[in-house]
Amino acid sequence: MQNTILELHNLKKYYATQKAVDDISFSIEKGSIFGLLGPNGAGKTTLLRMITGIFYPDSGNIQLDGKAFDPVNDILKIGYMPEERGLYKKMKIGEQALYLAQLKGLSKSQAMEKIRFWFKRLEMESWWNKKVEDLSKGMSQKLQFVITVLHEPKLIILDEPFSGLDPVNANLIKDEIYGLAQRGSTVIFSTHRMEQVEEICDHIVLVNMGKKILDGTVSNVKQQFKENKFSVVLHELPASVNGNSFELVDQKANRLVVKIKEGFRSNDVLKHFLQQDVTIEGFNEILPSLNDIFIRQVEGTKSTARAFQNVQ
Amino acid sequence: MNKILLIIQREYLSRVKNRTFILTTLLTPLLFALMIGGATFFSMQGHTKHKIAVVDANGFFKGNLKNTDELVFEFPEGVDTGNFVAKGYTDILLIPKFDGIKKTDYTIRSEKSLGFALQEKVKDKVNAAIEDQRLQENGITRAQLDSIHEQSKFAELRTMHQGKDGARESSEGLAAAIGYGCGILIYITMLIYGMMVMRGIMEEKTNRIAEVVISSVKPFQLMMGKIIGIGAVGITQFILWIILIFGLATAAQSFISHDTMEQVRMLQQNGGVMPGGGGAMQASEAAQKVYNVQHTLGTANWPLIIGCFIFYFVGGYLFYAALFAAIGSVVEDVQGSQSLTLPVTMPIIFSFFIMTSAIQNPDSSLAVWASIIPFSSPIVMMARIAFGVPGTVPYWQLGASMLCLVSGFLFTTWLAGKIYRTGILLYGKKTTWKEMMKWAFRKS
Numbered sequence: 001m002q003n004t005i006l007e008l009h010n011l012k013k014y015y016a017t018q019k020a021v022d023d024i025s026f027s028i029e030k031g032s033i034f035g036l037l038g039p040n041g042a043g044k045t046t047l048l049r050m051i052t053g054i055f056y057p058d059s060g061n062i063q064l065d066g067k068a069f070d071p072v073n074d075i076l077k078i079g080y081m082p083e084e085r086g087l088y089k090k091m092k093i094g095e096q097a098l099y100l101a102q103l104k105g106l107s108k109s110q111a112m113e114k115i116r117f118w119f120k121r122l123e124m125e126s127w128w129n130k131k132v133e134d135l136s137k138g139m140s141q142k143l144q145f146v147i148t149v150l151h152e153p154k155l156i157i158l159d160e161p162f163s164g165l166d167p168v169n170a171n172l173i174k175d176e177i178y179g180l181a182q183r184g185s186t187v188i189f190s191t192h193r194m195e196q197v198e199e200i201c202d203h204i205v206l207v208n209m210g211k212k213i214l215d216g217t218v219s220n221v222k223q224q225f226k227e228n229k230f231s232v233v234l235h236e237l238p239a240s241v242n243g244n245s246f247e248l249v250d251q252k253a254n255r256l257v258v259k260i261k262e263g264f265r266s267n268d269v270l271k272h273f274l275q276q277d278v279t280i281e282g283f284n285e286i287l288p289s290l291n292d293i294f295i296r297q298v299e300g301t302k303s304t305a306r307a308f309q310n311v312q
Numbered sequence: 313m314n315k316i317l318l319i320i321q322r323e324y325l326s327r328v329k330n331r332t333f334i335l336t337t338l339l340t341p342l343l344f345a346l347m348i349g350g351a352t353f354f355s356m357q358g359h360t361k362h363k364i365a366v367v368d369a370n371g372f373f374k375g376n377l378k379n380t381d382e383l384v385f386e387f388p389e390g391v392d393t394g395n396f397v398a399k400g401y402t403d404i405l406l407i408p409k410f411d412g413i414k415k416t417d418y419t420i421r422s423e424k425s426l427g428f429a430l431q432e433k434v435k436d437k438v439n440a441a442i443e444d445q446r447l448q449e450n451g452i453t454r455a456q457l458d459s460i461h462e463q464s465k466f467a468e469l470r471t472m473h474q475g476k477d478g479a480r481e482s483s484e485g486l487a488a489a490i491g492y493g494c495g496i497l498i499y500i501t502m503l504i505y506g507m508m509v510m511r512g513i514m515e516e517k518t519n520r521i522a523e524v525v526i527s528s529v530k531p532f533q534l535m536m537g538k539i540i541g542i543g544a545v546g547i548t549q550f551i552l553w554i555i556l557i558f559g560l561a562t563a564a565q566s567f568i569s570h571d572t573m574e575q576v577r578m579l580q581q582n583g584g585v586m587p588g589g590g591g592a593m594q595a596s597e598a599a600q601k602v603y604n605v606q607h608t609l610g611t612a613n614w615p616l617i618i619g620c621f622i623f624y625f626v627g628g629y630l631f632y633a634a635l636f637a638a639i640g641s642v643v644e645d646v647q648g649s650q651s652l653t654l655p656v657t658m659p660i661i662f663s664f665f666i667m668t669s670a671i672q673n674p675d676s677s678l679a680v681w682a683s684i685i686p687f688s689s690p691i692v693m694m695a696r697i698a699f700g701v702p703g704t705v706p707y708w709q710l711g712a713s714m715l716c717l718v719s720g721f722l723f724t725t726w727l728a729g730k731i732y733r734t735g736i737l738l739y740g741k742k743t744t745w746k747e748m749m750k751w752a753f754r755k756s
Contacts, residue, residue: 049737052527053527054523054526075527075528078527080524081524082523084523085520086516086519086520086521086523086524086525087521087524088326088519088521089519090326091326099318100524100525100528103315103318103319103528103529144524
């Protein structure tokens, strides 16, 4: 039994003036929620467009469900919600959902059934005869999400799904995403909102300048980038806060942030304070947030300047 | 698969169900009728009377210059160029002595411009009077002259077309009218529906719906669905117009009295003259007019004209709609589209001018070539076909023209498909013709 739903092997897509995707490989496990991260213009959209069959890669190949990706038939197994939402403004919402579902290969009766199910579930039944231009941004976002998942795709690709949603609706969609993953769909989630990634995703890949620069589970990545920093909260300050096993990075009254030196363990820090007989109220490791990792990885690469570099 | 059908269906229904479509379809024939009626009405109302004082050195024009609705000739005493306005005349006509040998000029001086048509009329009246005078001088009596004028009205020009299988009646006037009508109709619809395709694609692009749809269907399917769907809207509109016009014509006929229609039927059976001979049964003037209209309309080869019209409308539409589609896919707003649409609309506008010349002279080499080259053939060929196939337009020209148009739209569609595929997902950058050509001709 295949455990991966999607495998990318050495994908490349060059435009006239830039290498949009430059030799990227990774694989995505079935039923997981996968985060595709990267700054603006990193090549995420191009990568997603190749996965959705809109663009053909210049080289490399894509395997969907263990077989070579077939852009004509396999796109029916994919639900894609692009970053820039798109709906026909003048078309009635019910008709619109029906039309787009039929384009995904559902029969009219199947489509009606699914639309009824989802509209009821997300309390959108009264929208049927409204037009998109009558909806607020958050409402059309919800509609777009429903349209994306209507045909029960195996692979759901969501590009910034929460932008423009209020916290209530964002939670609603988040729960739906979890639900879809539990029912066996795989979700690719593209964003630069790191706190959402940390909360939702199992596995992440970070791309920048068309290249993959990070790949792993969220906790692995955090471990990989940890700086051995610990936060120590003391009841009262000892005579000396400096020890030979660590350096003091930050101090706010009795809250210390320490960095353990090479060759020492966290126990050595504890020992230092225990020996001075101060009461330790708190001691825990500070793992970098994905946000910090992201910024550290991307900073200084002048990703915006990339647009003007020539491909040789 | 049937996905392209779904797209066609959406494009078609969303437009046909639209209130504007229903209104324009119903109102356009009425608007045309109003325009024609209005133009006739105003042309009859608009005339100002010209009271012309004639100063004649010959003395024979008095009584020989016939007055019309617009021109009144008077022969007052003591009027000259200095005082005719003060004496209540709008113009003064100065005719010097003619000797019939030397070329002599006569002058008309006007307070307000006479206008071209009236000027010609004055000329005709004066020349006719001179002619009458000369004839009378050579011994023809006034009574003989009147009788001659009366008799000449009986002669009428009938035009025939010499085909291989014998002569057939033809009407150049009708042919010109049909050619003009069809040409204009194709010209207008190609522009309107072509623009509609462009705007539709532009809207899909700016709404970003294109990306959603393209993740389900191929870009080419989306483009073709739109082109065919909008084309079907155009054909629907034509069919509705034809039905409406027939309906209006039938309704108009019902106003003609039963007796008149009876006479028309008899005229039809006897080739334009009333049976029984002599003056025993004269057809009424109305019946004769109805018969003449029907008879003239009958000289045109309607099945061929309608068949060709549909072919050239569809072909021309597909040819240009593809180009408009390509432009729609690379621009994001109407302003940005202007510089790109010009090279597409120019040939359409040029074809229109070539068409007006082709109606005057349907055999000129300009007309022949323009009716074969697909850029102009839909408009120009339609203008020529009304003059007769295979008379004015030999079969080989018609065949070549149709073949060129079909290969032409296949080519533009292929070209547009390649431009569209790249353009539809490209944002923020102004595309040039050079880039579009690069996308079109690169290997995929």
